[in-house]
Every structure is written in C-alpha cells, then in structure tokens.
Amino acid sequence: MEIIIKEAAKEYLENQLDVEKDLLLAADDGSNEYSKIGGSCAIGDKFQIVATTHKNNNYKIPINNAQNWKLYTSNSEQTFLGTGLTLDLLHNNLVLKDDSGILDNNITFQDADKSANQTDEEKMAERKALSQHIC
Numbered sequence: 150m151e152i153i154i155k156e157a158a159k160e161y162l163e164n165q166l167d168v169e170k171d172l173l174l175a176a177d178d179g180s181n182e183y184s185k186i187g188g189s190c191a192i193g194d195k196f197q198i199v200a201t202t203h204k205n206n207n208y209k210i211p212i213n214n215a216q217n218w219k220l221y222t223s224n225s226e227q228t229f230l231g232t233g234l235t236l237d238l239l240h241n242n243l244v245l246k247d248d249s250g251i252l253d254n255n256i257t258f259q260d261a262d263k264s265a266n267q268t269d270e271e272k273m274a275e276r277k278a279l280s281q282h283i284c
Contacts, residue, residue: 150230151213152220157238159216165258166200173199173208174222174245176229177257196226196245196253201261 233248243256
C-alpha cells in the first residue's frame with residue numbers, strides 16, 4: 150500500500166504531530182481504541198492519524214510514502230482504502246482520497262501518548278464536545 154502526501158499536508162502534520170513516532174491511519178468511527186467518535190454514520194468515512202510510541206499489533210500494514218514516515222494501517226481500515234491514496238491540505242483541512250474520490254475531507258489527528266494521560270473527566274468533556282459535530 151502506498152500514499153502520496155502532498156507538501157502542504159506534510160508541513161501541516163509536521164507542525165501538529167511528532168512524525169518521528171509511528172503514525173497510524175485509523176478509522177474514527179468508534180471501531181478502535183483511538184476513536185473518539187462513534188455511530189453508524191461514521192463507518193468508513195472518518196479517519197484520523199494517530200502518533201504513538203507504542204506498537205499496536207492491529208496496525209501492522211505499512212503504507213509506503215516519500216517522507217519515509219513509519220505509517221501503518223490495519224486490516225479493518227484497509228477495506229475502505231483503494232489505490233491512489235493521497236493526503237492533501239485543502240482549506241486548512243486534511244483530505245484523504247483515493248482513485249474513487251474523497252474518503253474524508255476532514256482527517257483528524259492525535260498524539261495517543263498525550264491522550265493516554267488525560268483524566269476520565271477530560272476524555273468525557275472532549276467526547277461531549279465532539280458529539281456536537283457528528284451524525
């Protein structure tokens with residue numbers, strides 16, 4: 150599997166995440182431990198990039214890229230990813246597309262190492278805020 154990361158998306162992510170960590174292209178639909186969003190309306194059309202120092206055996210499919218970032222996905226996400234994967238920055242949003250068209254026009258991102266240190270109250274507040282923007 151391969152992805153083209155456009156220069157604008159590369160620069161944006163370098164300013165947001167530690168791209169030296171493992172990066173996971175994960176669904177953001179409630180189907181995995183990194184997802185903060187849930188609901189049937191999100192299945193297969195919401196994605197996120199997760200930076201982590203912890204290996205996750207579910208995310209071991211490498212996604213080759215010109216930046217040589219350690220980018221991985223899982224079998225579950227691979228179902229929704231076609232050929233010609235591209236990550237770009239449009240109108241200050243990360244956009245993931247493939248040869249079939251746009252997969253997600255607002256890719257989110259998080260540092261899982263920092264999220265792991267959140268209190269339960271902080272996690273609940275974040276989920277409550279996000280719930281206003283989905284489905």
